[in-house]
Amino acid sequence: MGELLYLYGLIPTKEAAAIEPFPSYKGFDGEHSLYPIAFDQVTAVVSKLDADTYSEKVIQEKMEQDMSWLQEKAFHHHETVAALYEEFTIIPLKFCTIYKGEESLQAAIEINKEKIENSLTLLQGNEEWNVKIYCDDTELKKGISETNESVKAKKQEISHLSPGRQFFEKKKIDQLIEKELELHKNKVCEEIHDKLKELSLYDSVKKNWSKDVTGAAEQMAWNSVFLLPSLQITKFINEIEELQQKLENKGWKFEVTGPWPPYHFSSFA
Incomplete structure (x- = not known):
């Protein structure tokens, strides 16, 4: 044995x-x-x-x-x-x-x-931290429907059509809103990630988790990890808290956790 x-x-x-x-x-x-x-x-x-x-x-x-x-x-x-x-x-x-x-x-x-x-x-002297960004798709769709230029132009385009034609064209608008929603989510998350990574030594974007895994009501839009110098931790957390205050009424929610064992920045096979 x-x-x-x-x-x-x-x-x-x-x-x-x-x-x-x-x-x-x-x-x-x-x-x-x-x-x-x-x-x-x-x-x-x-x-x-x-x-x-x-x-x-x-x-x-x-x-x-x-x-x-x-x-x-x-x-x-x-x-x-x-x-x-x-x-x-x-x-x-x-x-x-x-x-x-x-x-x-x-x-x-x-x-x-x-x-x-x-x-x-x-x-x-460095620590791994995780940032997950969630969003309320319903709230974001509402904003896109009211303010997105492409959607507004499409609504204007069909406003003179007959009710029957408008019914089918509105389905296209719904599809356009879905498309613009994904573009908007990615744009916002990428901008936030770029801002946060300025404080880090290394960063990585991971696969999003489904609601079944997170148990959250909102959809996960971004999942990222950062290797941070210890001296930058407070500034990093404060940055996220400021983003939360700025964006929470627009349907965004942030979750920052750490420090974690550095699985993502130390590989050994």
Whole structure:
């Protein structure tokens, strides 16, 4: 019966050595605890797993067939990485990053050593923050219907038609409003993103979430992440609060959260 290593993240060895004893957290199997393995300047935070119980085949079957197991383990991974992030500069690893042993892990770190060390240097003193922008489509459509020049021109164009013709042309106006709505949403969000990224080191636009995922009444129009210098955090949050005050009566809503473990600005395969 062999053992596997579940990798949570990579941290600077000097930071790991500065905290004694190493923080105690339960591992992926709920039995073994997390512990550090130093590889020169990089330390891996891992926990042991039974090779039979947590083989690739078994985990794949669990992911596909046992949603409660998947949710429990994914939550454990997220919470553990978040706890480590409070203590250390960390490159967080994706859920279920597992190695066959210490030699396999060391080989992977050696291959990516320069990239890892550069990432850790980049992340020190910087934080990942997420900004989600929501909008009330009904409220925005109302404004577009009343003020958009293309829509106003189309309404004027059909105003002299017979009632029968107007009925069909109004459907085209509805389609035009939908088109202008999307253009307007993208324009506003892009302008906001460009303004916010001036305060950041790096930025990225992510896929929007559906209402089923967010549980929000409004539609998500933008989802972005920023790597911010610690000194810019307050200014960044104040900027968003000002945008909220300026745009909330026009159907816009902002959600800013952080800091998060820097999943989007530190990759390690």
